[in-house]
Amino acid sequence: MSQNIKNILFDLGGVIITLNKQQALDRFTAIGFPNIEAYLGESRQNGIFLEYEEGKINPDNFYKEFRRLAGNENIPSDDIDNGWLGFLVGIPPYKLKLIKELRKKYNVYLLSNTNPSVLKWASTKDFSPEGLPIQAYFDKCYLSFEIGCAKPDKEIFDFILSDSGMIPSETLFLDDGKANIEIGQKLGFETYLVNQDEDLRKVFTDKGLL
Numbered sequence: 176m177s178q179n180i181k182n183i184l185f186d187l188g189g190v191i192i193t194l195n196k197q198q199a200l201d202r203f204t205a206i207g208f209p210n211i212e213a214y215l216g217e218s219r220q221n222g223i224f225l226e227y228e229e230g231k232i233n234p235d236n237f238y239k240e241f242r243r244l245a246g247n248e249n250i251p252s253d254d255i256d257n258g259w260l261g262f263l264v265g266i267p268p269y270k271l272k273l274i275k276e277l278r279k280k281y282n283v284y285l286l287s288n289t290n291p292s293v294l295k296w297a298s299t300k301d302f303s304p305e306g307l308p309i310q311a312y313f314d315k316c317y318l319s320f321e322i323g324c325a326k327p328d329k330e331i332f333d334f335i336l337s338d339s340g341m342i343p344s345e346t347l348f349l350d351d352g353k354a355n356i357e358i359g360q361k362l363g364f365e366t367y368l369v370n371q372d373e374d375l376r377k378v379f380t381d382k383g384l385l
Contacts, residue, residue: 180365180384182339182346183277185313186326187287189351189371191270192263199261206254207245217352219288219325227290230320234291259292271303273376274312276385285309285316286335286348288325294318315339327354332362347384349375 188194196215203211214224223244227237238252277283289297300306310316317335319325324334336343343363350356351369359366367378379385 179345180281180347180382182282182284182341183384184284184286184335184341184346184348184364185274186350186352186355186369187285187289187309188262190349190369190375191274192266193371194262195264196262198264199258202258202261206250206258207247208241208258209245219327219352219354225325227292228288228319229325230323237290256292256295259290260296263293263296266303268304270375271305271312273379277379278312278314281384282314282339282341283312284335284339284341285313285318286326286331286350287316288319290320294320326350326352327358329358329362332358336362347382349378 185191196217200211200215203215208214214220214222219225220228223232223237223240226232227234232240234252238250238255241255242248242250274283294309296302297309299308302309303312315338317331317338319331322331322334324330326332335341343359344365346364347367348356348359348364349367349369350359351371353368356366356368367382369375369378376385
């Protein structure tokens with residue numbers, strides 16, 4: 176594989192950032208959102224939460240609809256953002272070092288189903304121990320809410336391939352979502368289904384990419 180790969184395409188949550196879905200559920204429940212389990216999926220959201228991640232509604236309209244569904248017009252926007260951030264446990268320190276090492280040899284991209292609430296945090300110095308925002312670690316970040324669609328829709332892959340010039344057979348795509356990996360395989364990517372607790376250094380070493 177190492178002779179063919181020129182690009183690495185990372186997912187964010189569950190690959191780089193360790194996730195805790197229950198923590199997000201608890202935070203949204205605590206501020207009064209009913210039946211939150213119906214809206215937060217394993218790798219893709221539903222309802223207004225998916226609309227937010229696909230960029231179909233902006234933050235102000237998301238907050239407004241969230242409050243309407245919760246039956247409380249006084250929920251602070253920061254509390255709603257904090258619910259989203261409940262997904263994020265942290266980044267194992269070695270992963271950002273690994274990304275920097277990979278960028279010496281490969282084009283390294285991010286493809287994430289995410290939203291403005293998460294990006295607002297990730298775009299600050301709080302993202303990393305080095306005080307650098309997420310954008311500092313990738314050649315380009317492809318974000319669902321900016322593109323207008325979300326994995327596993329084929330359209331988001333078509334967009335990034337057109338924009339970046341990546342060739343699927345020259346690209347290793349790492350994601351923790353089975354459906355996302357399956358569409359990646361159909362499109363010709365080299366793929367790897369990530370367990371967030373495994374050591375990615377071993378994955379890249381075993382594949383001859385380090």
